[in-house]
Amino acid sequence: MSEYVQVPSPSGKSAAWSPAANWLIPVALLLLSAVPVVAGSLRLAEMVGGLPVLPDGDRVRSAPVALVAHIVSVTVFSVLGAFQFAPRLRRRRRGWHRIAGRLVVLCGLLTALTGLWLTLFLPRGAADGDALVAIRVVVSVAMAACVCLGFVSVRRRDFAAHRSWMIRGYAIGMGAGTQFFTQMAWIVAVGPVTTVGTTSTLTAGWLINIVVAEWIILRGAAGPGRQSCGGADGDGAAGVTGSAAGTPAATSAVQPAVARRC
Ligand code: HEM
DSSP, X not given: OOEEEEOOOTTSSOOOOOTTHHHHHHHHHHHHHHHHHHHHHHHHHHHTTOOOOSSOHHHXXXXXXXXXXXXXXXXXXXXXXXXXXXXXXXXXXXXXXXXXXXXXXXXXXXXXXHHHHHHHHSOOOTTOXXXXXXXXXXXXXXXXXXXXXXXXXXXXXOHHHHHHHHHXXXXXXXXXXXXXXXXXXXXXXXXXXXHXXXXXXXXXXXXXXXXXXXXXXXXXXTGXXXXXXXXXXXXXXXXXXXXXXXXXXXXHHHTTSEEEEO
């Protein structure tokens, strides 16, 4: 039998998401992923006979299977993943969160593995140096690890850890969106991107997202999904159970919440 426990926040008030968060969070994430997702669609269109709008077509099309798998998986991961962070959807449609979540995990893994494959086996772009290759390898492995740990955590009903790992995995994936802005900033401030420019702007995109993700995790700002641990289907975003209790993420998650013991 389930037992509900009211855990007061330090202020004594129960925190709740503003209703706007239910659409603001997915919309913001969709906007962030818009440029790489549109670029991917243009590349796919080009591959089936559309106009070549993007540069470097001959080079990237030399690994067509990995490229198509990468673009399809990043699109599903980015779009479906954005809705996993909508508080009300996550809490009220747990069946949906669970089914969509499995697809997001699968596509996240495929994104990371095809990203790794493209990094290692595609002929290098003119401005891709050794450092960028090494960083992409680290990022791919880290993204795959985060998504796997997010899945393993939720199977163990460790919802605080699930929330933290999924935020990390999604943030690494969304580096592709942030990189558009860091590259634009470089072009405006410095000029055409060189090898140093490419390496530093892509790395900056990932670093910015990782810092923001850690800030969100520490503040518990992905929030009152933490109010429930998901009950029988095990898909709430973050109750506080098991090994996560006592971690900073777990502590921030429990403060304002109505925590449910599973
Ligand atoms: C672990 C993360 C990722 C890694 C390491 C990675 C790596 C790569 C690499 C090496 C390429 C070939 C590009 C080239 O050599 O010019 C590529 C292509 C691409 N990636 Fe990723 N990627 C990752 C995640 C993502 C995500 C999350 C998105 C979208 C939200 C994305 C969107 C794209 C697109 C659209 C292309 C095709 C570019 C083109 O056709 O010119 N990638 N990726």
